[in-house]
Amino acid sequence: MKPVVIKAEGISKSYNLSRSLLSGVQHELGAVDPRILQKAYGSGDKITALSDISFEVRQGEVIGVIGRNGAGKTTLLKTLAGITKPTSGYAEISGQMAAILEIGMGFHSDLTGMENIFFNGKLMGMSKNDIRRQIDNIIDFSGVSEFINVPVKYYSKGMYARLAFAVVAHLSADIILLDEVFLFGDVDFKKASFQRINQLISEGRTLMIVTHNLNELVSVCSRVFILRNGEIIADGHPEQIIPQYVEEVFSSIHKKNKNIRGFHDRLKEWETSDSPGNDTVRVRRLSVKRSEGDHDGTITNSDAIDICFTFEKLLPVSNYDFGFLLKDSGDNPVFGSTTMQCDKSVMENSTGVFTATGTIPGNLLNSGTFFLHFLIIEKSLNQVNLLPEGLFFKVELNDSLSKEIASSRFIGPLRPGLQWKISNEK
């Protein structure tokens, strides 16, 4: 087994928000026991950012840290990096560590790309020789070699980000902590960054990455921490952890307010009075269910799924179509489908309540949480109306499959059951 390189033991961190002159002086002199202060000023002045965090990271592990805003992700990184001190507990770091809370740290707009590389590299703990050895690689990677002796204020935002990430990508540290560094850049650059990160991983570096983009995370991490209110509430393989995270985020949103963000759990019905729609068509009901089953119960990846769109036609017109757009938990479209190709004779030139059911075949979707956006298409006006409200549902792996894939990793929103054939080539 590889050696432990980061060991955190009971790390807690709280901030004292009291700004009074007196408490400030007392704090700086360190003369007063914080418990007395807490009594005097009330615990309302204290914010707990991390509470009792313990874990061990072994060499070569790639940890993803996810959690909602304010969960303590950045504070955890800052504490491990020694930028801020824990209130209690300790951490032991073996090996050289670099913490990247921001790419392009210390970049100055008046300095040239080259000058910024050197300063930025040193700030992140590289020695002059390290930088000299890597300088050609850094410039190559950044793709701004023509402008390397031009002040960075003349760079485009993309060039600036590429140069900044290039230094990070060539750090010599054994342990690298990254905080939300994939925010910039075009597709090509993102691809290059991921290649580079994979390369760092294959070199046996230990990485800890804080990010919001769940899909990117799955593809590189070997282990994921979920933080909530300063605690690690889950720690494990991303395949198991990420569905749990999405569930946790959406169930808490769901509890708070049924209409927040407009997504409902598998079923939504409207009274006639407040249903969405226009003078011709009104939406009555949206639902997701297993084709062989009801609205409750787990949907697994081998189940066929019915997407049902119930609406009332108030006028006997024939120029309407219905459909949906399926997105994954990272808000990336998976596919869309409409009634355009289907036989609509039953509803043509008549009024009444109808249900359009689209069936997603079994063995198509991967496990995960999916979001449905519903569409009403007015053909005569060439207009597509997206309903403000939608549904979400969760697909879980059925047991036989999940055992089978335990050794390998499937990435992406789809896991189609393809036809395979093995033939003998002679």
Next chain:
Amino acid sequence: MQTRRITPNSDKISTGLGELFSSLPLLFAFARRDIKIKYAQTYMGIFWSVFQPISALVIVSLFFGKLIHLDSGETPYPVFSFCGMLGWFYFVYLAGHSGLSLVTQQDIVRKASFPKIVLPFSKAISGLLDYGIWFVILIILLIVYGFEFKFRMFLFPAFFMINIIAGLAVGIWVAALSVRYRDLYQIVPYLIGMSIFVTPVVYPVETVSGWMRYVLYLNPMSGVLEGYRWTLLGTQIPSSNFLLGFGLLLILFITGLIFFKRTENKIADLI
């Protein structure tokens, strides 16, 4: 493999100088960056750094020397006052810039992990370029006015060191306090500027008498400038009373380092 331990704030008293010495490359990187930024996008670059001391020399010599007739004894007044300004302007630069170094670079302070004491100390290096230019002009003046080489000139670096420590002592205290009390940002540059009145920059110590003389003795920069003039210009050897100011300075410097170290762990949380 070295193992680093991250623990809550300890009550151990430390000056943090060990950390400083292990981060010297970063200190020089900060200083180089300061100098490069200073001359970025200027057309005449270093010319301005030469123009400043020469204009100061001319203005002060004319105003205090010819107009007000400040008596500098046997020493020609331009050399006398220039020697004072050499040390005093360096002190002003160092105290002001190192004092505000944490606040002006708060982006880096908040996000990078390095011993923060590097920042105020780096200003001692970045200030050296200007100091060097002033010094070269002073040497030229000494030659022009026919000063001869004396062995006591070898004592000059000792006073130069005290000059650095004086600037840093003020700077480190201000830096540590400014993290919490941003008010200092407003008042400190002004106060440092006003200190020229209690420092014998353009006037000799002898013109001050009575209890006011003791204010000068307690001001370490007075001793530094007297030392400069003694070693370079051959004026009277500084009174031993100036040791009072140097003693005070030493206390201020060491307590400043300790205080800075104590605050350092909270800097990222507070700034």
